[in-house]
Amino acid sequence: MARFAPPPSLAAGFLIAQVGGYAASQFAEALKPHGFAPHDAGILRLIGNEPAISQQEIAKRLRMHASRLVGLIDDLEERGMIERRPSEKDRRLYALHLTGKGEQALTIVSKVGREHSQKLLAVLSEEERVNLSGLLTRVAESHGLVSGVHPGYSKLGGKDT
DSSP states (O other), X not given: OOTTOOOHHHHHHXXXXXXXXXXXXXXXXXXXXXXXXXXXXXXXXXXXHSTTEEHHHHHHHHTOOHHHHHHHHHHXXXXXXXXXXXXXXXXXXEXXXXXXXXXXXXXXXXXXXXXXXHHHTTTSXXXXXXXXXXXXXXXXXXXXXXXXXXXXXXXXXXXXX
């Protein structure tokens, strides 16, 4: 064993960071040919799962600086993937909805995500994948991470919200 190597029980933290960094960069590369970035994928997924969600609620869920989110939403709207409609719940807010083009984009992003996960975890059996997901979910929850939300959103645009 290398002189400064951590014991195997403590190496997991580095391995999680190493695999996480690799996985994030590979996902970003897989999205590029389709004209998307990882932040687009997450926002489309949130709106697809919860039509009529407000920008404020998205910013809160993503723990993202609200002014940075406006630019990302504007970009998706300009690209014809989402539309802002007056909120039925609060007239001061806009409700966000996927357009037909946005639905198609979400289908592509979801397919890329599934293929990426399959490729990344190809060395593991289905049972091992389930076990790994369970263990990582416990770790994520113990640190207060929001399920299904990459913590990198909070760093977009500077300050945390």
